[in-house]
Amino acid sequence: MPNLNISSETADTLFNAFNIALIVGAIIVAVATMGAIWTGKIRDHYSDLRISNNEMETARAGSDAAHANQAAAVANKAAAEASLHAAQVEKQNIELREKFANRRITAKQHAELVAILTKHPNSFNMEAMGDPESGMYAADILxxxxxxxxxxxxxxxxxxxxxxxxxxxxTDDPAAIEMAKALHDAGIPFSIGDQRKDKATIMVGGKPPVF
Structure with a gap:
């Protein structure tokens, strides 16, 4: 049995109020639902935009990295080519310095010549051109x-x-054979002249042309 402590008029009033409350509540629920759906779509739109922007930034970053790697590769290649060119130029410079340098008997050649020539010491004649370079080379040989x-x-x-x-x-002088062997073994270039001498004779001519 329902509680009959209220009057019929009060019950009608409360019934109407609760119905109104239900209607208002239903309206609020409907509005809230539509609002949630509407704002959810908006949120999803902005979320999609953020994702799209992030993907674009990621793609741009990847493209920038690829370009940077490509530029680094080009720079490394250029550096390698420059280093190779520098090495080639330095090699050419060394060759030119050797070609234009005065002829000298190095310490190594001196030691090799002495080690060979001391086995059969002899006497010889020496001729030299009068230019300074030939004179210095002749002094080394002497x-x-x-x-x-x-x-x-x-x-x-x-x-x-x-x-x-x-x-x-x-010449028929056997000392010339010892001289030729020593010069050859020490890696010193020489030639056999057309003239003939009675005694072993070495001629220190001018420096051969570079080119």
Missing amino acids: KTFTDAGWVVDKKEFPLGVIWTGLILYQ
Whole structure:
């Protein structure tokens, strides 16, 4: 049994009020539902925009990284080519310096010549052109031979002729064979001259042309 402590008029009033409350509540629920749906679509739209922007930024970053890598590769290639060119230029410079440098008997060549020539010391004649470069080279050769116990019988500076390179004259003197062997083993270039001498003779001619 329902509680009958209220009057019929009060019950009608409360009934109407509760119905109104239900209607208002239903309206609020409907409005809230539509509002939630509407704002949800808006949120989804902005979320899609953010995702799209993020994807664009990611793609742009990837493209920038690819371009940066490509630029780095180009720079590395250019650096490698520059290094190779520099090495080639330096090699050419070294070759040119060697070609234009004055001829000298190095310490290594001096030691090798002395080690060979001391086995069979002998005497020889020496000729040299009068230019400074030839004179310095002749002095190196003379010191090397004398350090090995060889003796110079005669030194001449021929006039009216021009010789180039280091020359051993043809001769029957066996000392010339020892001289040729020593020069060859020490890696010193020389040639055999057309003239014939009675004694082993070495001619220090001018420096051969570079080109």
